[in-house]
Amino acid sequence: MWCRSVSAFLVVACLSYPTTAGAHSVALVPAQRPLGEAQSEGSEVFERSSVPPNDHDPRRSDDRGGWVMAAYLGSAHTLASPVAISQPTLMTNLTFERVRFEGRSFDPPLYYGGRGGYFMQSRPFLGIEAEFIHLKVYSNPVQQAHVTGVHKGARVDSELPLGEIVQRYSISHGVNLVLFNIALRHGMWRIADAPNGRLILTGRVGAGPTFPHTESTVDGRQQEQYEVGRLAGQVAGGAELDVWKGLYILGEYKFTRTRQHGKISSGTAESLLRTHHVVFGLSVHF
Numbered sequence: 652m653w654c655r656s657v658s659a660f661l662v663v664a665c666l667s668y669p670t671t672a673g674a675h676s677v678a679l680v681p682a683q684r685p686l687g688e689a690q691s692e693g694s695e696v697f698e699r700s701s702v703p704p705n706d707h708d709p710r711r712s713d714d715r716g717g718w719v720m721a722a723y724l725g726s727a728h729t730l731a732s733p734v735a736i737s738q739p740t741l742m743t744n745l746t747f748e749r750v751r752f753e754g755r756s757f758d759p760p761l762y763y764g765g766r767g768g769y770f771m772q773s774r775p776f777l778g779i780e781a782e783f784i785h786l787k788v789y790s791n792p793v794q795q796a797h798v799t800g801v802h803k804g805a806r807v808d809s810e811l812p813l814g815e816i817v818q819r820y821s822i823s824h825g826v827n828l829v830l831f832n833i834a835l836r837h838g839m840w841r842i843a844d845a846p847n848g849r850l851i852l853t854g855r856v857g858a859g860p861t862f863p864h865t866e867s868t869v870d871g872r873q874q875e876q877y878e879v880g881r882l883a884g885q886v887a888g889g890a891e892l893d894v895w896k897g898l899y900i901l902g903e904y905k906f907t908r909t910r911q912h913g914k915i916s917s918g919t920a921e922s923l924l925r926t927h928h929v930v931f932g933l934s935v936h937f
Contacts, residue, residue: 715846716775721901722765723932727754729788730925734820736869738918743870745800747813750820750922753789760824762787764930768834775847780832782857784885785825786907788924792818803870817869820920824864828883828907832857847936851891851899858884865913865920872916883909887928897936904929 729752736745756762768780792814799808802816813820834855838848861880867873889903905928912921 716770716772716778718767718769718937719778719780719934720765720767720937721932721934722763723901723903723930724756724761724763725928725930725932726756727762727786727926727928729754729786730927732923732925734790734817735921736817736915736918737921738869738915740917741870742804743800743802743918745798745802745807745816747796747798747817750790750796750813751794752924753791754926755787755789755823760785760787764932766832768832770834770836776836778834778836780834780855780857782828782830782832784828784830784905784907784928786828786924786926786928787821787823787825788922789821789823790817790819817867818871819866819868819873820922821866822863822911822913823866824877825862826880826883826909826911826924827862827864828859828885828909829862830857830859830883830885832885845893845897847893849893851893852889853891853901853903854888856884856886858882861909861911863911863913865911865915867913867915867920869915869918869920874914874916876914878914880911880913881909883907889930891934899934899936900931901934902929902931 731749731751734747734750736743736747738744754762762785764782764784766780766782768778770776770778790813792812794813795810796813797810798816801807832855834853836847836854837852838850839852840849841847842849859882861883862877863880864875864877866875885905885907887903887905889901891899891901893899907926907928908924910921910923912919
């Protein structure tokens, strides 16, 4: 009985073993795709990666440089500085300390400015510009000022109303700065309609001649004229915001410096003009 049971068990095991082993061997063989299908997929991937970028894709927005024109209004504040009056033939040589100036930017004739420039195609962040600034300066004759020097041959060292000697000193028709700038810009959020950027940060530094219209009345002697002034310089920084297809609104801060040496009756008047400007306007990018 026992031998028959063992024999039956061995027969069953032998009959079932090849089937089980065959099942395991099939499970271990990885499934393979037909050779033609694999090659087709690989060539499709290669073709997709080999397609060159479309230069006319509306999503592309490269800054390629170009021309920029701008015009602006604003407000200017000139810091207090000494005013030196020299009239050798009248034996007058005076220095008025810390004379305060007014800008009157929104009184006619207005404070205004404009510029035009070109940003290079090879370096669109870098540009050259020409700029004109109609800056105005007025002194108030009522203000007190400490004055030293010689007035009509007599020594002076006292606090006086400016108008006691200088009834008028102004450059009301403009210091008229003509500046040549190096400009830098950085565009942000470029799109097809604004390849230079929806927002542009700008900075510039420049220098150039001035053509002031000096008006003066000293001891009742009047004189005014346009003349060739001294050099001026500026540093500036601001931002421009795109509003429509190359049209931008701009805001900018400037600091300018020039020492003017203008003609007055029988002599000259010299003053250091250090001015803070805040301007706003429009620019057009071509």
